[in-house]
Structures are given as structure tokens and as C-alpha cells.
Amino acid sequence: MRIGELARRTGVSERSLRYYETQGLLRAERTPGGHRDYPEAAVDRVIRIQELFAAGLRSTKIAQLLPCMRDDDGGPSAVATPRLVADLTAERDRIDRTIRDLLRSRDTLDEVIEAAQGR
């Protein structure tokens, strides 16, 4: 599929999709004229990428991580190096802390919201 359709189906801008390509996160075949042509699996992949971005990982980490994920267009997964595992473990712990933080902040907001609704 073309970049426009992929953008529409994932909710990610064409600009971002091209950026992902420069970062090695997403590859595409090219038509004879040079237009990008994505496989169907790109949809899931882009959504996965967005989730990881939302989790605060930066593109270089995601680029290392993606080949180690199963479900990566069905091919056999690469195995993470010890170095990468250490990095990912640190990321996971950071995510855990972030989640705790978010829960606290959500409670804070709820308090204010409820107080304003007169109870």
C-alpha cells in the first residue's frame, strides 16, 4: 500500500512515516517511479512503533528492539545482546516508575475535579 493509505489507517502522518524510515524503523519497497510501497504488516508495525514512542523510548532503542520482537513480519526473531537486554531492563524500570507517577497524578486530578463538582 502507499504512504497515504498507511497514514490514514494508522493515524500517523506521512511526515512521521518517512522519518521512521530514515531512522531504520520501517522499510518499504519502491515502485519503479520511486513511490513507497508498504506490505500489509506495516500497519501493525507502525502502531507498535507509536506505542513505544509513547512509552518514551527513542528511535535508536526502538530500532534495536524491533528485530528482537516476534511477529516481526513472521521472520525469525533476532536475539537481544546482553547489552541491549540491560538497556531494555532499564527502560522497563523507567516505565514502571512512570506508571506509578501517572497513577499519582491521575489521583491528583481526580481530587480537583471532584472538589469542583461540589462533593
Next chain:
Amino acid sequence: MRIGELARRTGVSERSLRYYETQGLLRAERTPGGHRDYPEAAVDRVIRIQELFAAGLRSTKIAQLLPCMRDDDGGPSAVATPRLVADLTAERDRIDRTIRDLLRSRDTLDEVIEAAQGR
């Protein structure tokens, strides 16, 4: 207390503390010579601010929110306007989505980590 001590005790840089002041998030008395002098309660306040930043709120929202929080140096809380309540509700929903996203990403990382550890 002085800015250096506040920075040390909260883990937030002096630069950021001054920035918070320009954004109306944090106030300080001044010594005759112009140095900032923070009350003890500033420690909790800064930590609260950091949590809200970590939750993705931007300084303008935090500035609106802070006076509506109880525990705000003991004074009586302001009450959020309907407009603000709507904003905060949207923020809370965004935070909820973020949490769900983080949980998914954490699971993704866990899968890769476990796979690499040979089980």
C-alpha cells in the same frame, strides 16, 4: 531555604526551579540582596510539580491546577472553573490512555527480555 538546598533536596536543577518561577508555579521570598528564600513547603510543591510534568501536563495547565489543590501551603483551595474541569478531565483521560499504552509497551519489553534470557 536557598535555591541550592531546594535543588539538592528535590533532585530538580536550579535552572528548572527558576524556570518554574517564571511560569508562576513556584514563588519565593527574597533576601535583601535578592536571593530566593523558599519556605519548607516548597519541597513538596516541587515534587508535586515534577510529577505533573512527568504526567505530560504543561506548565500553563499546572499553573491553573496548583491553586485548586488542597495541601497548597495550608491555605484554602480555590475551586476549579468549569472550563478548567473540562481541561483536567481531558488530561485525566489522556493519562489513562497513556497508562494503558505503557503497560502494553512494558509487556513488549518483557517478552524480548525473557526471550533473550533463554526461556
Next chain:
DNA sequence: CTAGAACCTGACACTGATGTCAGGATCAAG
């Protein structure tokens, strides 16, 4: 063939919190 939609690359702007540096003033202890 042609028109319009869709795509290409490359460049520059922005955001918003934070880092960092310069040049100078204040503070506290000896």
C-alpha cells in the same frame, strides 16, 4: 494525452523543558 491527485526530497521552524555559559553581585566565615 491530460489533468489532478498523490508522492518525492530537502530544508527550515517549532515546541517546551532543561543545559550551559558569561559577567557580575551577595553571603558567610575567617
Next chain:
DNA sequence: CTTGATCCTGACATCAGTGTCAGGTTCTAG
């Protein structure tokens, strides 16, 4: 008074993903 630690303001830089625009090419339907 002096000295070294601490603080002041103001300015500019950074990061990383994304928006946007320009100028040009490709694709597809009629």
C-alpha cells in the same frame, strides 16, 4: 576586609519528533 561558595539575570543551545512549504515527479482515471 577578604575569600570562596553561592546566587543573580540573560542569552543561546539542545533534543527529537513533528509540521509545513517549495519545487518537482509519478501515478491513474478519463
